[in-house]
Amino acid sequence: VNHRLERCYARLLRLYPAAYRRERGAEILGTLLDAADAGRDHPPRREVAALVVGALRARLGTAAAFSTGRGYPATLRVAALALVCHAVASAGSHAGPVVFRELLIDRQLMFVWDIGYPLAFLTGIGALLLLARGSYRLGVGLVAVTFGLQQWAQGLQNLRFHPAYPDFWQLPLALALMLPLVWLRPAVPNQSWRWLFGIPIALVVLPTQLNEILPVQPFALWAVGIVALLLSMVDPRVGIAVAALLLAPILSLLGFYYLPGEVGDPFVAMTLLTYATFAVPLIAVGAALIRRMRL
Amino acid sequence: MRQPTYFILASLQDGPLHGYAIISHADDLSGGQVKLATGTLYAALDRLTGEGHVRVADEEVVNGRARRYYELTPQGRAGLHAEAERLAAAARIVTERRPAAKRRVRSKVVPA
Numbered sequence: 001v002n003h004r005l006e007r008c009y010a011r012l013l014r015l016y017p018a019a020y021r022r023e024r025g026a027e028i029l030g031t032l033l034d035a036a037d038a039g040r041d042h043p044p045r046r047e048v049a050a051l052v053v054g055a056l057r058a059r060l061g062t063a064a065a066f067s068t069g070r071g072y073p074a075t076l077r078v079a080a081l082a083l084v085c086h087a088v089a090s091a092g093s094h095a096g097p098v099v100f101r102e103l104l105i106d107r108q109l110m111f112v113w114d115i116g117y118p119l120a121f122l123t124g125i126g127a128l129l130l131l132a133r134g135s136y137r138l139g140v141g142l143v144a145v146t147f148g149l150q151q152w153a154q155g156l157q158n159l160r161f162h163p164a165y166p167d168f169w170q171l172p173l174a175l176a177l178m179l180p181l182v183w184l185r186p187a188v189p190n191q192s193w194r195w196l197f198g199i200p201i202a203l204v205v206l207p208t209q210l211n212e213i214l215p216v217q218p219f220a221l222w223a224v225g226i227v228a229l230l231l232s233m234v235d236p237r238v239g240i241a242v243a244a245l246l247l248a249p250i251l252s253l254l255g256f257y258y259l260p261g262e263v264g265d266p267f268v269a270m271t272l273l274t275y276a277t278f279a280v281p282l283i284a285v286g287a288a289l290i291r292r293m294r295l
Numbered sequence: 296m297r298q299p300t301y302f303i304l305a306s307l308q309d310g311p312l313h314g315y316a317i318i319s320h321a322d323d324l325s326g327g328q329v330k331l332a333t334g335t336l337y338a339a340l341d342r343l344t345g346e347g348h349v350r351v352a353d354e355e356v357v358n359g360r361a362r363r364y365y366e367l368t369p370q371g372r373a374g375l376h377a378e379a380e381r382l383a384a385a386a387r388i389v390t391e392r393r394p395a396a397k398r399r400v401r402s403k404v405v406p407a
Contacts, residue, residue, distance in 0.1 A: 024337065030360035031314035032333045050334030059339060 004041040006033060013046060015055035022167035045092065053234055061189045062235040071236075073186035078237040079244040080177040081131055084143060086206050086245055087170035088124035091150060092199065093209035093270040095121040111222065116153025120146050125196070127268070132192035137183045147171040164255035166207055175243070207249060218274060221246075225278030236289035243282035246275045296378045302329045303339055304348065304367060304375040311352035311364035314340075340365060348374055 009032045015027050032047065043051075056062075094117040102109050108116055111113060127142035150171065154162060162168050205220040224242060232239030253272045296304075299321070306312060306320030318331045331339075343349040348371030353364040367375065 026360045027314065027363055028337055030357065030362055031318070031336070034315035035318055035333055047332050047334065050332035050338075052334075054334035054338045058341075292380060 002033075002036070002039075002041050005036055005043065008041075008043050009033070009051075012043065012051045012055075015052060016058050017152050019057075020058045040199060054290040056231075056234045060235045062237075071182070072224065073181060073184040075143045075237045075240050076177045077131075077181055077186045079241040080174045080181065081128065081195055082198065082202075082241040082245055083170045083174035083177070084124065084128045084131060085195065086165065086202045086208075087146065087150070087174065087249070088121060088128055089199050089200070089202035089206065090167040090170065091117055091124050091153075091210045093203060094153065096209075109215060111155075111159035113155060116149045120153060125199070126156040127183070128192065128199075130189070130196055131178065132195040132279070134185065134188035134192075136185065138179060140175060140178050140182065143171055147175070150151060164251055164252055166252050168255075169251040170245075173248055173251075174242060198269055218271075220273075220280075224287070225282070228282055229285065232289060235285040239286035242285065243279045246279035246282070250275045296374070298325070299329050299331060299335065300339060300343070301375070301378055303331070303336070303343065304371055304378075307349065307365060307367045307371075308375070311366040313362045313364050317365065343371065347371070 006029070009029055013021060013029060016025065036043075039127045068277050098109070098114045098117050102114060123142055123146040127139050127146055130139035130142060132135075150167070151162060153158065154165060164182075201210070204214065204216065206215055207221065209223060225246070228239050228242035253275070298350050302321040302325045302364060305316050312320060314333065314336060318333070318336055321329045321331055326407050340349060344351075346369055350368050351363050352366035355362050355364075
């Protein structure tokens, strides 16, 4: 046995999740060493690439999601969860000033409907957990409640302008994606609570109210698009989910574009094009790869 | 069914095999066309096990390492046969085609 080669492979196998390594690590290492050419002390590049992709897929749960032909429902589920994450992060970015400035410091709400943001944040978290656990029927209900609270918080007197707001479309899109899940019921992985980590991530890397104090856009969004394109090759659900996230601001911008007085704004048109530049290839690559993920 | 999957299943037709033996058999059966990387093989085995086409038949320890033997399930065997029949039917369209009668090409007569 070439010990140097064995150490290289052992290091690469550390990329796999610990549970997977415990179950399969020794077996894979044995096969890797059996398959190695005599005298070789470095792993071949194709083997390294296969192990890295395999490890990422094991971490993302790709094999389980795409087993028994459940690729499309699993993709809908991830896209819906990503949209709810963004909506909750967005509600949270509005709720922060309401809770800390209006309720804790001023001890008075500026408008009574401002309380809608913290409420939407809480119901949104509940909806996210329900969806992540596979309770789609209840999750759909709570997403609808969250959407209602969000619209109330934004002021019902301007309802006809709401479709142009940057945080309007996430929940309606999530609802549209979730309705088929009530019947299709894709498999739910363990540790679904991990989706809660998506909220702070969405708060920083996706367009939210936080961007006013943390000027990371549009660079953060470009980075998300590029990373999603790369990760699509490993798990097509990632690309489709990010494309769904980009679809929400595209629809808002379209709403904004068609409001009186805003028609022809070149900045809006450019922003639309930027979102579409990532969204279109992500959908195309994701859809093509979902088909390839079959047996 | 994708080509690597077909040859992984085909290599298990005659009985249970361990990981390296599957790689070797798939290479032989495909005439060197399917050279599976170990990472690719185990990703495929995960998927095929999840789909119920393959299962672990036996396990032993060789040189201090676990070695698992995989075998086809009845569902996997049926899927493999269905795919083989589909490929054979597609091949017959070409191999059993009767040579077409030579078509006479008439040269156009252009009136003077």
